[in-house]
Amino acid sequence: MNSPLDIHRLQGTADLLPAESFRWTQAEQVIRGTMLRFGFGEIRFPVLEPTELFARGTGASTDIVQKEMYTLTDRGGRSLTLRPEGTPSVVRAYLEENLGSQRPVWKLFYLGPMFRAERPQKGRYRQFHQFGAEMIGAASPESDVELIALGHTILRDLGMNAVRLHLNSIGSPDARRAHNEKLLAFLEQPDVFQKIDEDCRRRVQTNPLRVFDCKNEECVRILRHAPTIDQFLTAEDQEHFARVRHGLETLGIAYDLDPRMVRGLDYYTRTTFEFKTNLLGAQDTVCGGGRYDLLVETFGGPATPAVGFASGIERILAAVGESDVAPVALPRLDVFVCGLGDNARGLTAAILSRLRGLGLSADTDFLGRGLKAQMKEANRLAARLALIVGDDEIARGRFALRQMDGGGQSEIPADPSQWDKGLFVGVNA
RNA sequence: GUGGGUGUAGCUCAGUUGGUUAGAGCACCAGGUUGUGGCCCUGGGGGUCAAGGGUUCAAAUCCCUUCAUCCACCCCA
Structure with a gap:
């Protein structure tokens, strides 16, 4: 391309x-x-x-x-x-x-x-x-x-x-040998050999058993009379x-x-x-x-x-x-961390580390984008929660935690060491 | 190895008997909301029309070659 x-x-x-x-x-x-x-x-x-x-x-x-x-x-x-x-x-x-x-x-x-x-x-x-x-x-x-x-x-x-x-x-090999002989004899009969197609004639030489795989209707019809292994x-x-x-x-x-x-x-x-x-x-x-x-x-x-x-x-x-089996959905992200401004971005690595340490999946924006773009990203990742970390939140000592499904929002302490997993178990967890 | 189909934007596809600057939907980015996603509206970026050669005033369009890909044969999972 x-x-x-x-x-x-x-x-x-x-x-x-x-x-x-x-x-x-x-x-x-x-x-x-x-x-x-x-x-x-x-x-x-x-x-x-x-x-x-x-x-x-x-x-x-x-x-x-x-x-x-x-x-x-x-x-x-x-x-x-x-x-x-x-x-x-x-x-x-x-x-x-x-x-x-x-x-x-x-x-x-x-x-x-x-x-x-x-x-x-x-x-x-x-x-x-x-x-x-x-x-x-x-x-x-x-x-x-x-x-x-x-x-x-x-x-x-x-x-x-x-x-x-x-x-x-x-x-057993003996049974197969006997069958192979009889099958060959059948296939080599002139009135059979002339009616089967080119591929099958080649198979007679290489691997006679394979004629049974043929999809040609005429061959299938003729081969109905061929000896099969079960008789041997x-x-x-x-x-x-x-x-x-x-x-x-x-x-x-x-x-x-x-x-x-x-x-x-x-x-x-x-x-x-x-x-x-x-x-x-x-x-x-x-x-x-x-x-x-x-x-x-x-x-x-x-x-x-x-x-x-x-x-x-x-x-x-x-x-x-x-088939009509429902396709498996990718697992959802637990928390997307939105960092706003340099102060917040200085904290996100520690925040992510804490969330992941609690056994949650967590991700953030690495492009310095604005909140709107970050929320969009959180949505794209099917995040359950968005954790918003901005200057206001840092000053108040409380981070905003948004439920991505319903849109409800609450606050949690800004100190990650005070968090436990239960804080982040949303309604859909 | 053999036969047939298809190659146009990231994806799915339009593109008239050859005719000006190649389009749509989705996706992406931005704005509408100077800190809030999905729905909606507006705008934007993105193409060597698979590649090379030929015919023509003019080729995505016609011809040749190559490549890729899909389906089938052979055979197998």
Whole structure:
């Protein structure tokens, strides 16, 4: 624009100003609070990790690894990557800190920025923020239910009512292999292959499962006859899945079985799930996860089952903003101090200090403006009270205290050491 | 990486078949009240019309290029 600055925010990143960052802080408090109530402890891990962590953990065949990572080489020639997701780091820390030998089960959560070099669009950014939870060490269906219930509860606590849970089991690797074979055979039938669109033909080569994601009506119609994973689950897979569903029903968490649901990451086994909303356009998944029983092993650890999810904060806040939930108001300022003249301005720092020391929020004018402008500022800040300090007040030893809402005005002693918090508790406090 | 839309004041947007000094609302500042905010009235500041090039007597307007941004594809939170 006409800014003298020719340095700009990177595409797909954002500056959050106070009105918005306040919403974020509130959301983060809700997330942390619910996580702790579910017995999950916060883990903080580096934003920068060895590239190899994601190549092996997220999976070399995933789009994330193939084309979406911000990767750089440090001065020692090591390849580093800005984390595109959290799960591999949690697993790395689990092994590196030897957590498995301290306790059989760990429940960990994280919250922070992730980076993916995609083309931005609605609900998709290059720096975005996720919270996620992982339970490592438990194989039981009840642990799947715990994670889904956790995601469900947090979304609800954040004001997201319009979400739908999509549930699937992709079974064990053997079941997936068998399904993949049959699916390929189906797709390669000449009368099928010719009818599906170009994208789907490409998917046959790269990742046949993805054809189930196609939005082309003709493809969707043809694929209704394609074999789905649920027909290939082993008896143990089926038993596990049945118990997960039973657990959700016990909790009254509604779900849609979706045998065509595809997750983008390589490491999932058995249960996978997504919470979707219809408020966001194309990027409608606000929370996604599943079981990953083999990931710890791929990093050389002992066979360790695990389940987890990740959820996008931008998408949730956008969806809540679209819904009819009342927006949170910025907190009001308790006292705005109007200093008139040099004598008064010499006192304001001590006055502010005392008010803040009493636990009140307090601010003043730093531009030497007149009373009218200062009152206007107090109004703009939605101050509850204006404390007027002028030569008259100093001479009388009494400051004027104005109620900004009703307009009533009273007096208080000019000596801050005589003040207590009750003096400033207005009618609306 | 591919396709489409949009770039005019801090924000949301007008701007006629190309025609004089580019406008409105909101926001900001000041005055109406020499010490009292919100509502109202009056006035004011603020623009390289995204940038660069071209056509023309004349370009915010037409053409080209670049950049930014949004939406969608791919894929995912």
